[in-house]
Amino acid sequence: MREVAAPLLTIDALEAGYGEVQVLWGVSISASAGKLTTIVGANGVGKTTLLRAVVGTIRPWRGSVVFNGDDVTALSPHAKAGRGLVLVPEGRQLFNDMTVEENLEMGAFSRRAARKFGERLDQVYTLFPRLKERRRQAAGTFSGGEQQMLAIARGLMSDPEILMIDELSLGLAPVVVHQLFSALKLLKDAGLSIVLVEQNVHLAFALSDYAYVIAEGRLFSEGRPAELLSRPDIRKAYLGL
Amino acid sequence: MMPLLDVHELGKRFGGVEAVAGLTFAVGEGEIVGLIGPNGAGKSTAFDLINGVRLPDRGRIVFRGDDITGMDPRYVVRRGLARTHQIVQPLATMSVLENCMVGACFGRADLPLRAAESIARETADLVGLADRLAEPASQLTIAGKKRLELARALCAQPSLLLLDEVLAGLNPTEIRRMIDVVRTLRDRGISILMIEHLMQAIMGLSDRIVVLSSGRKLAEGTPADVAANPAVIEAYLGNASLAGFESTGA
Amino acid sequence: MRPAEALRRPTPWLIAAVVLAFALVPLRGNNVGLREELLLAAVYVILATNLNVVLGYAGYVNFGNVVFFGLGGYLCVWLVSDHAWPLLAAALSAGVFVSIVALGFGLGILRLRGAYFALATIGVNEGVKAFTANFPPWGGSTGIYLSIAAYGPLGGPANALWTIYFLLVAVMGLSLALSYAIRNSKFGLGLRAIGQNEDAAVVLGVPTRRYKAAAYSVSAFLPAVAGALFFFKSAFIQPDDAYDLVLSTEAIVAVMLGGQGTVIGPALGAFLYEELRSTLLTTQAFSNFQLVIAGLLLLIIVQFVPGGLMGWIHRRWPRMKRVLE
Numbered sequence: 001m002r003e004v005a006a007p008l009l010t011i012d013a014l015e016a017g018y019g020e021v022q023v024l025w026g027v028s029i030s031a032s033a034g035k036l037t038t039i040v041g042a043n044g045v046g047k048t049t050l051l052r053a054v055v056g057t058i059r060p061w062r063g064s065v066v067f068n069g070d071d072v073t074a075l076s077p078h079a080k081a082g083r084g085l086v087l088v089p090e091g092r093q094l095f096n097d098m099t100v101e102e103n104l105e106m107g108a109f110s111r112r113a114a115r116k117f118g119e120r121l122d123q124v125y126t127l128f129p130r131l132k133e134r135r136r137q138a139a140g141t142f143s144g145g146e147q148q149m150l151a152i153a154r155g156l157m158s159d160p161e162i163l164m165i166d167e168l169s170l171g172l173a174p175v176v177v178h179q180l181f182s183a184l185k186l187l188k189d190a191g192l193s194i195v196l197v198e199q200n201v202h203l204a205f206a207l208s209d210y211a212y213v214i215a216e217g218r219l220f221s222e223g224r225p226a227e228l229l230s231r232p233d234i235r236k237a238y239l240g241l
Numbered sequence: 242m243m244p245l246l247d248v249h250e251l252g253k254r255f256g257g258v259e260a261v262a263g264l265t266f267a268v269g270e271g272e273i274v275g276l277i278g279p280n281g282a283g284k285s286t287a288f289d290l291i292n293g294v295r296l297p298d299r300g301r302i303v304f305r306g307d308d309i310t311g312m313d314p315r316y317v318v319r320r321g322l323a324r325t326h327q328i329v330q331p332l333a334t335m336s337v338l339e340n341c342m343v344g345a346c347f348g349r350a351d352l353p354l355r356a357a358e359s360i361a362r363e364t365a366d367l368v369g370l371a372d373r374l375a376e377p378a379s380q381l382t383i384a385g386k387k388r389l390e391l392a393r394a395l396c397a398q399p400s401l402l403l404l405d406e407v408l409a410g411l412n413p414t415e416i417r418r419m420i421d422v423v424r425t426l427r428d429r430g431i432s433i434l435m436i437e438h439l440m441q442a443i444m445g446l447s448d449r450i451v452v453l454s455s456g457r458k459l460a461e462g463t464p465a466d467v468a469a470n471p472a473v474i475e476a477y478l479g480n481a482s483l484a485g486f487e488s489t490g491a
Numbered sequence: 492m493r494p495a496e497a498l499r500r501p502t503p504w505l506i507a508a509v510v511l512a513f514a515l516v517p518l519r520g521n522n523v524g525l526r527e528e529l530l531l532a533a534v535y536v537i538l539a540t541n542l543n544v545v546l547g548y549a550g551y552v553n554f555g556n557v558v559f560f561g562l563g564g565y566l567c568v569w570l571v572s573d574h575a576w577p578l579l580a581a582a583l584s585a586g587v588f589v590s591i592v593a594l595g596f597g598l599g600i601l602r603l604r605g606a607y608f609a610l611a612t613i614g615v616n617e618g619v620k621a622f623t624a625n626f627p628p629w630g631g632s633t634g635i636y637l638s639i640a641a642y643g644p645l646g647g648p649a650n651a652l653w654t655i656y657f658l659l660v661a662v663m664g665l666s667l668a669l670s671y672a673i674r675n676s677k678f679g680l681g682l683r684a685i686g687q688n689e690d691a692a693v694v695l696g697v698p699t700r701r702y703k704a705a706a707y708s709v710s711a712f713l714p715a716v717a718g719a720l721f722f723f724k725s726a727f728i729q730p731d732d733a734y735d736l737v738l739s740t741e742a743i744v745a746v747m748l749g750g751q752g753t754v755i756g757p758a759l760g761a762f763l764y765e766e767l768r769s770t771l772l773t774t775q776a777f778s779n780f781q782l783v784i785a786g787l788l789l790l791i792i793v794q795f796v797p798g799g800l801m802g803w804i805h806r807r808w809p810r811m812k813r814v815l816e
Contacts, residue, residue: 020383021410042477043280044438174482200479216439238477240440241468294694318696326694332687334752343684346677347696354677397696 006069008033008193009054009085009162014063016053023049025217026063031162036184036194038204038225041214042238047197048090050214051166055087056080068161082110084161090197091167092151096140100131103139103150107157116159124153127183145176152183162193169200181207201234213237243306245270245401245432246322251290251300253283253456260286262456264300268401273423273433275447275464277440279476283456284436285327288403292324293317305400321349323394324403327436329386331378338374340389341365341396348397360396368392368422384415391422395431402426404435408442420446444468452476502671502754502816509758510664514657523652528769530656530724533663535761537717538738539745540666544673544710546743547751549703550686551601552609555616556714556742561733562619563589563715564722568635569628571723577644582658582719589715590708597707601700604689613736620734634729641726655724659717666713671754673709674816682706683752737782741768744785747792750801754816759800764788 007030016024023046031037041047053060056077065073067085077087095103104124108117125132128149134142139150148168155163168184169177177200185207188194198204205211205225213221213228215237221228228234235241244267251264261283268274276284289295291302293314302310304322312320323344332340341361346352352360365371368388373381378389387407394402404423408416420442427433437443444450444464452459452467454476460467467473475481498504513533517526538560545553566585570576576584600611624632645651673679681702684692693699722728741764749760768781796803805812 017410020386022383022412023410025412042438042440169479174480202479202481216441234478235468235474238440239468239473240442240444241464292694314694315696315698318694324694326691330688330691332684332691335683335687339680339683343680343692343695343697346680347698354675354680357677393695 007031008068009195010064010066011050011054012064012066014050014053014065015061016049016058017061018049018058022061023217024053027214027217027219028063029212029219029222031193031195032210033162033193034188034191035209036188036196036207038196038198038208038211039214040198040201040204040211040234040237041220043199045214046217047214048166051087051089051164051195051197055085055164057087057089078110081158081160082112084112084159086155086158086160086163088151088155088163088165090170092147094139094147094150094154097138099138100135100150103154104157107154108159110158113157113159117157120157120159124156127156127186128153143176145172145180148172148176148180149183152180156187160192162195163187164195164197166197168196168198169203177203201238205229244268245272245305246291246434247301247303248287248291249301249303251287251302252298253286253290253295254298259456261290261297264453264456264458266451266458266461268432268434270400270432271427271430272448273427273435273446275443275450276434276436276453277438277443277450277467278453278459281455282453284453285405286456287453288324288405288436291317292322292403315347318348318397318399321398321400322403323348323397323399323401325387325390325394325405325407327405327409329383329390331381331386331389333379334377336375336377337365337370337381337389337392338362340378341392344393344396345398349399357396360398361392364392364395367395367425369418383410384412387411387415387419388422391419395426399431401432401434404433404437406436406438408437408439416442500816501814503668505755505815506664506667506671509667510660513660513663517656526653526656530659531769532762532765533659534717534721535742535745535765536663536758537659537666538714538742539749539757539761540663540670541710541712541714542742543670543746543751543753543757544682545706546746547753547757548674548679548682548686549706550689551604551703551707552743553612553707553710554609554743555612555614555736555739556710557734557736557739558612558616558619559589559593559711559714560718560721560738561616561623561728561730561735562592563718564728564733565623565629565635565718566715567719568637568722568728571641572635572637573628578655578720578723582716582723585719586712586716590712593711594704594708597704598700601703601707616734616736616739620730623733624730630729632730634727634732637723637726639726641723652724655720659720662713662717662720667754667758669709669713670757671816674754678702678705686752741785744789744792746799747797748788748799750799750804753799753801756799756801763800 009031011029013026013028014024015026027050039047052058054065056075060073064071072080095106108114130146131149131153168180208225211225211228212219213234220237221233246268249265251261253261264287278284290297293312296311301308304320309317338361341364342357345357345360365374368391370388370392381389391407408419423446447464450464450467451461452473459476460470460473513529517529542553542556545551563585566588567581570581596615600608603611623629629635642648642651645654681697684697685699689699745761745764746757748764750756771781792799
């Protein structure tokens with residue numbers, strides 16, 4: 001019998017919401033080391049809420065987040081980043097008036113990241129040569145695709161063990177999306193664990209090792225992409241029928 | 242038969258963005274029509290245009306044969322078109338009963354307090370708030386507030402009810418109850434146009450579905466037709482061609 | 492609400508009791524000192540109770556509410572002194588005239604909301620004050636003096652002072668009755684909906700523009716009549732006293748202190764505030780402190796007890812909601 005390593009990140013029965021409105025009704029997900037795990041689902045089902053609750057931007061109402069064997073549920077996003085659990089948020093949220101370099105520096109704030117700053121910077125510039133070219137340019141002047149590149153790069157500067165990305169392809173041209181995914185593949189091959197929330201199902205499944213389908217704040221289905229695509233599940237999750 | 246609500250080539254622009262563009266659809270009497278679409282598709286804007294909260298840039302809205310395009314919301318409700326809001330707006334310090342009475346007093350008919358009170362009590366009973374009449378609205382749970390929002394709109398005695406995400410944030414039991422209430426309303430002759438993200442619920446409830454995407458009508462038909470429509474599937478699941486990246490190379 | 496129904500509730504009786512108390516208590520032993528004190532209290536109650544219609548019910552902070560009081564005073568004193576009108580006619584005409592003017596102003600400034608509206612009401616007050624100060628028929632910045640002869644038709648100064656007092660008490664009673672009637676009417680329901688959430692009220696069909704203007708105008712009438720009576724009694728009116736923003740602010744404090752949006756609250760707040768104020772004025776150490784106290788009170792209320800005294804009572808003893816409205 002093959003031994004299965006404990007997952008790097010385990011989310012158990014997570015519940016969260018905003019104010020009085022509950023959005024997540026108990027979602028359980030695990031991400032294995034060195035794998036790319038995707039979370040798909042229609043708009044408004046709670047994918048972004050899930051990532052925010054995991055990383056700590058919003059406080060989970062119930063449930064737990066275990067990372068590398070430690071219960072990190074109540075830790076701040078800052079503390080989690082210090083342990084290697086990093087989020088690239090939806091809509092990029094870059095510091096628009098700062099240059100590429102400055103944005104990248106901001107990504108390396110934690111002590112863990114500061115130690116490896118030089119090494120990481122080289123890595124990032126190798127992965128995204130375009131960013132190196134324009135490293136003195138203000139982030140706000142970039143195109144959507146370049147901004148997404150920078151957002152991922154900034155996430156990488158935090159020296160993550162697991163990188164969570166909220167929406168990659170939203171609003172980007174196919175060519176750009178392909179480039180970004182190629183970069184992600186390289187990172188995965190180099191050993192980075194990735195959790196990707198993505199609206200484009202086909203895209204997500206083309207790259208992921210394992211996928212979770214969320215509908216109406218709950219886990220609807222999970223499995224290897226090939227399996228999921230062969231069932232009518234996905235359509236049912238997104239369209240209700 | 243003339244439709245109850247006829248929306249024709251409706252358009253609205255905010256700055257550089259066309260929130261709604263050339264939107265055309267109708268709601269017939271006794272129908273439950275579901276309005277779905279990805280985030281930012283223009284659904285709530287469409288509601289705002291229909292009940293007069295925002296002025297359309299172009300297009301027409303005809304309700305029961307009368308042109309109500311750009312009409313002040315106050316007069317729209319008097320014609321028999323009421324709506325609820327996605328973010329509920331209870332009149333906080335006023336009681337549940339008083340909230341409903343406001344809806345009844347100033348709704349379809351200009352009613353005096355006493356008549357309004359009996360309608361308010363009846364309607365509160367229908368939505369399940371009969372035992373909370375004296376409570377200040379601020380003290381209700383989210384489910385209660387959603388029910389109050391619905392009750393208040395109902396008190397206006399509308400022939401068409403616009404429901405904006407009336408199921409959002411409710412637990413499964415509450416969702417089932419609310420769905421039953423919506424069905425009861427239709428049985429009583431109130432036509433319904435509803436925006437909803439809970440796909441299973443809205444596909445199950447609606448007689449017809451209108452799909453919006455980027456402000457335009459993408460598809461229209463029975464729930465089964467719409468769910469099988471390739472354009473709709475693509476709008477929700479994404480462009481399948483994007484998955485072919487392996488062949489284009491890095 | 493039908494009269495029969497209204498009489499079954501405690502509040503109308505409470506109002507009647509208060510009016511009787513005000514009228515009868517100073518009469519015992521001809522207590523002129525007490526009468527003067529209660530007269531001032533009555534003025535505060537009138538201002539606060541009427542202000543409550545716009546501030547407490549509809550949620551619009553009428554910072555310049557004193558303009559009704561002052562303008563009413565000016566009209567009355569001028570009609571009596573320059574045109575020898577009898578007091579009652581002058582006072583009532585002042586009330587009507589100020590209401591109409593208020594309607595005009597109201598339709599203009601009620602398009603504004605929140606802080607902008609509040610500022611606009613101050614603008615109205617200052618504007619009317621400036622106009623008055625430069626209007627020769629009204630004595631400009633010097634004001635108008637009433638001669639003793641004006642009290643002749645009322646049986647001489649001593650009798651006149653009592654008559655005016657009773658009239659003011661009557662105006663106070665009417666103010667409370669009006670507030671009660673409005674609160675329990677469809678008009679009041681609409682105003683309160685506006686006060687809670689004006690946008691929701693519009694969607695619910697409340698005729699917000701009409702209702703707000705009506706509230707502003709109606710809330711001007713009795714303060715104008717009160718101003719007419721008050722300044723006639725003082726036999727002297729002058730712009731700074733007539734359009735005193737301090738009094739305006741004190742009216743707001745009174746409403747908030749007592750409990751905005753209730754019937755009794757503003758009156759209670761006015762009474763308590765006036766008592767506090769007069770105590771402070773006579774105490775050497777605090778004689779000019781009343782404004783600081785007023786300001787502090789406002790801060791504390793808004794932060795910790797936004798419902799005022801009535802709010803606190805209603806929360807502590809929910810049954811009292813029926814008894815003390």
